[in-house]
Amino acid sequence: MDKKEEFRKDVRAWLGDNCPPSLCDKGVEFSAGLSLKHRNGDSKIWLERMAAKGWTAPTWPTQYGGGGLSFAENAILLKELRRINAPIPLAGMGLVMIGPTLLELGTEEQKQCHLPKITSGEVSWCQGYSEPNAGSDLANLQTKAEDKGDHFLINGSKIWTSGAMHADWMFCLVRTDFNVQKQKGISFVLFPMTDPGVTRKPIKLISGDSLFCQVFFDDVKAKKEDLVGKLNQGWTVGKRLLEFERSSIGSGSIGIGSSVGVNLVDIAQRYRGDDEGKIEDPLLRNQVVQHEMNSRSFNASTQRLMAELKTGKTPGFATSVMKYYSSEMTQKKSEMMVSILGQNGLGREGDEFNTQELAITKRWLFDKAFTIAGGSSEVQLNIIAKRILDLPV
Numbered sequence: 136m137d138k139k140e141e142f143r144k145d146v147r148a149w150l151g152d153n154c155p156p157s158l159c160d161k162g163v164e165f166s167a168g169l170s171l172k173h174r175n176g177d178s179k180i181w182l183e184r185m186a187a188k189g190w191t192a193p194t195w196p197t198q199y200g201g202g203g204l205s206f207a208e209n210a211i212l213l214k215e216l217r218r219i220n221a222p223i224p225l226a227g228m229g230l231v232m233i234g235p236t237l238l239e240l241g242t243e244e245q246k247q248c249h250l251p252k253i254t255s256g257e258v259s260w261c262q263g264y265s266e267p268n269a270g271s272d273l274a275n276l277q278t279k280a281e282d283k284g285d286h287f288l289i290n291g292s293k294i295w296t297s298g299a300m301h302a303d304w305m306f307c308l309v310r311t312d313f314n315v316q317k318q319k320g321i322s323f324v325l326f327p328m329t330d331p332g333v334t335r336k337p338i339k340l341i342s343g344d345s346l347f348c349q350v351f352f353d354d355v356k357a358k359k360e361d362l363v364g365k366l367n368q369g370w371t372v373g374k375r376l377l378e379f380e381r382s383s384i385g386s387g388s389i390g391i392g393s394s395v396g397v398n399l400v401d402i403a404q405r406y407r408g409d410d411e412g413k414i415e416d417p418l419l420r421n422q423v424v425q426h427e428m429n430s431r432s433f434n435a436s437t438q439r440l441m442a443e444l445k446t447g448k449t450p451g452f453a454t455s456v457m458k459y460y461s462s463e464m465t466q467k468k469s470e471m472m473v474s475i476l477g478q479n480g481l482g483r484e485g486d487e488f489n490t491q492e493l494a495i496t497k498r499w500l501f502d503k504a505f506t507i508a509g510g511s512s513e514v515q516l517n518i519i520a521k522r523i524l525d526l527p528v
């Protein structure tokens with residue numbers, strides 16, 4: 136047996152012994168992003184076992200709590216998890232944003248301090264970038280950090296901060312120099328959300344959920360050792376993190392479009408199919424097939440890109456292509472699903488709708504956010520035009 140097959144066999148046996156059967160076949164409905172303290176029962180056991188194995192961050196180095204797996208081994212692990220429909224044990228901004236950024240740009244002390252708490256699920260993170268007057272024009276941010284010797288004193292506000300209600304730590308872009316070109320006066324700091332100067336105010340979404348907050352800072356302290364990169368060079372660190380964010384949105388590792396746990400073809404067959412499941416309306420049939428083809432080619436392109444990245448290259452401007460296309464496609468898919476449901480797709484609550492119909496409608500509303508979150512579609516198109524196609528903008 137070659138090494139790959141041996142690894143597959145070991146993974147399969149380990150998952151068989153360790154993945155609680157109650158969690159399988161549940162799609163990704165359970166909150167993979169929530170940290171350990173919000174877990175109970177089998178979801179807690181699953182996270183603890185996977186973390187002890189290093190498989191919450193399979194490709195990270197073992198000394199920081201990762202699994203030290205190669206790209207090929209990680210692909211086998213993911214395939215085996217999918218085979219038994221096991222949920223990923225942990226997701227979130229620690230794993231896909233600040234973790235990879237610290238691995239690349241953090242000091243050894245920062246890596247040792249923060250990464251193991253990410254992989255164990257002990258600490259969850261939120262992203263303090265956007266402000267009321269700094270979204271697409273992020274470099275306009277005004278949250279101020281003053282140098283107080285061994286720490287920075289932070290005052291200002293961030294908005295649309297996903298997961299801030301439960302987050303333990305924030306990675307944050309702050310202004311440390313107001314007298315230079317705006318990109319050159321920004322620093323990248325980390326601080327605990329338990330600081331007494333942090334106030335979180337939830338914002339309600341059109342879907343009815345409240346996934347993000349406006350966060351206010353009144354004399355919040357960030358230790359000097361939690362400055363990532365050099366003082367006033369946070370723009371470079373912040374942009375790098377955005378590339379990690381876009382590649383995870385684009386590759387679906389943040390969970391885009393999948394949490395309803397339904398398949399477009401199934402829905403079309405069930406609601407618009409004849410007795411044999413043939414979709415009767417030729418126009419709809421064409422739209423569904425077109426979407427499936429686009430989706431499969433996009434997945435193939437994403438896998439190719441991710442494979443290239445894992446061979447040493449790191450995500451760059453191509454992440455904007457992934458982010459743009461996947462978020463536009465996700466919206467189209469949920470629009471199509473709601474229109475297939477017809478009247479059954481018009482409910483937010485009520486007994487006349489089944490659970491799946493309500494979930495699809497909610498998802499359609501939630502998906503509106505995807506062409507804005509992580510940088511709007513227009514901004515991605517600007518990046519693609521300027522940085523990839525070299526067009527004058």
Ligand SMILES: Cc1cc2nc3c(=O)[nH]c(=O)nc-3n(C[C@H](O)[C@H](O)[C@H](O)COP(=O)(O)OP(=O)(O)OC[C@H]3O[C@@H](n4cnc5c(N)ncnc54)[C@H](O)[C@@H]3O)c2cc1C
Pocket residue numbers: 261262263264265266267269270271272293294295296297298347504505507508509510511512513514517
């Ligand atoms: C669900 C969700 C989660 C989010 N989570 C976070 C988070 O955790 N942390 C965080 O910091 N932020 C978060 N954001 C904020 C997000 O990054 C910003 O909303 C986004 O960058 C757009 O900024 P804005 O809302 O200020 O819109 P604006 O920048 O005011 O843009 C308004 C409109 O103008 C367009 N526009 C702006 N500039 C240009 C241009 N140069 N060319 C063409 N069109 C342009 C935009 O595309 C958009 O359509 C989240 C947003 C959403 C929706």
